[in-house]
Amino acid sequence: MGLFSRKKEKQETPNLPQLPRLPPIPFQNIDRLQDIPMKDENDFKKSVLPSFPNSNLGNQMNQSTIKEEVSRSNQNNQEQEKNDDDFSQMTPSIIPKMPSLNRGRALEISDWHNQNTETRVKRTDPIFVKLEKYESALSTFSEIKLRIGEIDSLLNDIREVKRKEEAELEEWQNEIETIKARLDQIDKEIFNRL
Template structure:
């Protein structure tokens, strides 16, 4: 599909005759005399009443003038009123959620849920046992570390006493 084509020459539309005259209509067929009714005797209509422009009877009452706006105090009052409204909506939503009717579950799904629940309980128990073992191991390690620290302190004290006895006499 080429992007650039030669434009096709547009043929000018046939010009409509500039005389806007309509062709003459054919003559009406003759009607029988029995179908023609006398239209000369029409009843006269009463004269039209003249309309007088007036205000509508149910005019809207004018709005009272608004008092001057106090910027700080009104704003605080509005904010305080909005908070309980939001809390009421939350309470309504909770009540709607509580009003949910009975839940129907397929037996297969119920059994699957029970097996999954039991499996989770079993793994939770295993995790608790492992956590208890880890805590016991940490406690044993802590007591072991404390013993090693005491032994190191004893060794340091002995070295200091030997050093003082041997090399203290030379000075």
């Protein structure tokens, strides 16, 4: 006696209603259809290949045809066996050795990982992204563009200032060189006479 079991009533399935008769076939030439004899399955089993007419010539032709067919099938079998033999001779009898599995497990896993990522990259499946994430990524992208533009303009300004400073330093260097040259000339003219 089970606590949770119920007695299941066996219900009999109701009988299906009879199907209505099919309407007659609407052929224009129904007489032709009735003229066609119906064949039994036994008729198919009884069917025999046609033979030549009964005569000496017919019997000889019939026997020669059968002999040709039998010899042709034997010849095909022999050719097939010959082809099989040729194929077995063509196949190498020495089986190449399999490469040894001396690699570590970590290397196998890393190889698998590389193959997996390559196949992942090659696929071009559609990507579904939430609209909010797309908008935030778009605003971040435009902000990055603005900052890169600012940095680029600042770098151009710094290069310009550096170029001006280099030109100014070179100008000062040239002035110092000319002043040194004049001082040497004055020194030679004045102090060499004394």
